[in-house]
Amino acid sequence: MSNKSKGSKAERELYQIFVDNTFRAVRVAGSGMMDNTACDLIAGKVGKKFAIECKSCKAKKKYITKTQINDFLIFSEIFGLEPVVAVRFNREGWFFLHPKDLEDTGENLAISLEEIRLKGKRFGQYFEEESAEISEANKMIGKPLKENEI
Numbered sequence: 001m002s003n004k005s006k007g008s009k010a011e012r013e014l015y016q017i018f019v020d021n022t023f024r025a026v027r028v029a030g031s032g033m034m035d036n037t038a039c040d041l042i043a044g045k046v047g048k049k050f051a052i053e054c055k056s057c058k059a060k061k062k063y064i065t066k067t068q069i070n071d072f073l074i075f076s077e078i079f080g081l082e083p084v085v086a087v088r089f090n091r092e093g094w095f096f097l098h099p100k101d102l103e104d105t106g107e108n109l110a111i112s113l114e115e116i117r118l119k120g121k122r123f124g125q126y127f128e129e130e131s132a133e134i135s136e137a138n139k140m141i142g143k144p145l146k147e148n149e150i
Contacts, residue, residue, distance in 0.1 A: 010056035038075035051081035061112040095120030
């Protein structure tokens with residue numbers, strides 16, 4: 001299986017995790033192939049939106065170019081999305097972290113399996129805070145507004 005196929009498979013897997021956790025999500029067409037596609041997934045709920053950069057790795061350390069992360073941060077800012085790097089090490093599952101938590105190696109940014117265990121969070125941990133805020137907002141959806149709320 002080529003690296004591109006492995007990456008696409010990882011993106012589809014992560015997309016499904018978002019959908020299974022009641023997020024709306026889309027895979028970005030051409031991600032990693034075209035200059036203007038700086039993220040792999042966009043996911044959100046009422047009041048919270050995320051740009052997700054997906055990485056899958058069988059080595060003990062994942063390297064990402066500074067240019068790729070910089071483009072990702074610019075893309076996220078333009079669209080008002082919170083940037084999240086999602087990394088799956090083989091047989092370890094998904095970890096989520098903010099790009100600022102990546103290690104600067106000089107030429108690249110990187111995250112090791114050891115470091116992501118310390119700095120990264122699992123899906124429920126990373127998105128739990130946001131979900132609590134969102135569930136309050138969701139309670140208001142579909143309810144008629146009272147006269148004093150108009």
